Amino acid sequence: MASGNAIRGSRVGAGPMGEAERGEAAPRVQVSFWCANKHEVRPSFASDAPIPEIWDCPRCGLPAGQDRDNPPAPPRNEPYKTHLAYVKERRSDEDGKAILAEALERLRASRKAAPWQHQSPWQ
Template sequence: MADRSLRGTGLGSKSFEDEGGVEFAARQELGFDCPRGHHFTKTFAVEAELPTEWECPRCGAESLRSDGVRGEAKETKPVRTHWDMLLERRSIAELEELLSERLTLLRAGELRPMEIHKPQTTRRRSA
């Protein structure tokens, strides 16, 4: 019998709760201007930290606040290359010494180039 009373109400998609007596949080609207001429507003809570940039809903470009507030420029780190990381571990003198040792071993035939060091695999056929 309970099945029939709930039929057709769309359970899970509708709320029967009343908004009476509910106090909403204080809100503020913030405008954004797109570089392509679009203007839009977003609603934020009063106590929220306000962003300085927002993606334009029409074209996807980075839009700046209409009130002129700009964000602080972030400090960017220089790109660390493999050479920079190597120099953190060894000095130029150490690298030159290692190079001369390896070249001596290579010329003496005790060390072979890396492409020769690849392991040879032999395949066995099953009978």
């Protein structure tokens, strides 16, 4: 049977904590930051704490600055590069052709040296 006890789960003397129990809050200052999408963010800082130049916008994730007319530029995301793209950055087409020719030459030489190793038993 369910009990109709309204204070179930509380302890005696429990109540809302006020300023007197916590102590006084440090003096605060609110600073406005704007992102490239014109969102305003107003975090508060302790008055003696250093204010950062850039703050992340919680709405869009872009960096926000204190100058409303000149917000920081959005970061430039480089597209994902494949392994082949990195190889092409390091090697020219001529280098690639030379490496391919060398590998094919080694493969053909190994097949001539031991032809029984490279034939299928089902042929």
